[in-house]
Amino acid sequence: MVFDDVKVPSFQSRKNSAVMLRTAISYSQKISTDEDLRRLSRISLSIENHLFRAYPFIENSSAGSENFNIKNAENRKTYMKRIRLLYTNIKDERNSSLRQKIIGGEVSIEGLCSGNAESIMNPETREARKRSQQKLMLQRTRTGISQTDEGIKTDDYQCPLCSNTTKNTILLVSTSRHVGKCETWGNKDTQDAQTSRIICSKCDHEFFR
Numbered sequence: 001m002v003f004d005d006v007k008v009p010s011f012q013s014r015k016n017s018a019v020m021l022r023t024a025i026s027y028s029q030k031i032s033t034d035e036d037l038r039r040l041s042r043i044s045l046s047i048e049n050h051l052f053r054a055y056p057f058i059e060n061s062s063a064g065s066e067n068f069n070i071k072n073a074e075n076r077k078t079y080m081k082r083i084r085l086l087y088t089n090i091k092d093e094r095n096s097s098l099r100q101k102i103i104g105g106e107v108s109i110e111g112l113c114s115g116n117a118e119s120i121m122n123p124e125t126r127e128a129r130k131r132s133q134q135k136l137m138l139q140r141t142r143t144g145i146s147q148t149d150e151g152i153k154t155d156d157y158q159c160p161l162c163s164n165t166t167k168n169t170i171l172l173v174s175t176s177r178h179v180g181k182c183e184t185w186g187n188k189d190t191q192d193a194q195t196s197r198i199i200c201s202k203c204d205h206e207f208f209r
Contacts, residue, residue, distance in 0.1 A: 011059040017083045018048040024091035025102055043102060047086065050109050055079040081204070085117060088162045088203040095122035117204040125161065125205075132208040159200035160207055167201045 022044035031037055057076035089095060090102065098120060101107045118126060158165045196209045 013059060013080075014048060014052060017051075017080075018044050020083060020087045021047050021090070024087045025099055027091045027099065028093065028096065029099065029103070040103070046109050047113060048083075050113050051079055051082055054113065055082070081202075082113065084162075085203050086112070086120070088205075089117065089120045089122070092122050092125075092161070094124055095120075097123070117206070121161070121205065129206060135208075153201075154198075157196075157198050157207075157209055159198075159203065159205055161205040162200060162203040164200050164202035169199045169201065 018041075022040050025044055026040050029040075031040070055075040055078045057072050057079060090098060098107070102112065112120065118129065121129075153167045153169060155165055155167065197206060198209060199206050
């Protein structure tokens with residue numbers, strides 16, 4: 001089946017992904033005509049098709065089934081992660097500029113699908129993230145940061161972007177005292193303050209606590 005020269009996926013999970021993308025792109029948009037809806041559908045299908053070509057997988061391929069293989073499972077996992085990343089950031093109510101650029105063709109499908117979380121997040125969150133990273137770098141110059149190779153999985157933090165709390169990863173943990181006060185008053189017993197860098201397992205958003 002072809003929709004305005006864009007192939008409609010046959011897998012149900014792929015159809016659901018296309019619907020999710022169209023919902024995100026059309027968020028807060030005024031849809032007046034059937035042509036408006038068709039145009040948004042065409043854009044969402046183009047994005048979904050591009051992701052599937054990049055990460056092809058077989059539907060209903062679970063462990064133990066005849067067509068199961070690790071590469072297929074990895075592709076499906078990456079595909080769904082990219083879909084969630086795009087959906088969360090495109091639908092963000094503070095990210096209207098990205099939606100307008102997608103609808104207006106100012107953002108390439110390839111660039112949209114291959115970009116990282118920072119490249120598509122709303123400007124406010126991007127700036128807050130930069131400030132947090134600068135703050136963390138300043139702490140590194142004063143105290144240093146310990147880092148693990150794979151990080152620590154935790155359910156203790158909620159992602160401020162998508163509200164996910166499951167299996168988020170703590171990559172960096174900084175322990176530091178208030179340097180100024182300690183040096184001024186010679187107080188070595190000042191309680192340490194801990195800063196954690198956390199990556200959301202659902203949308204890849206990074207935040208600090």
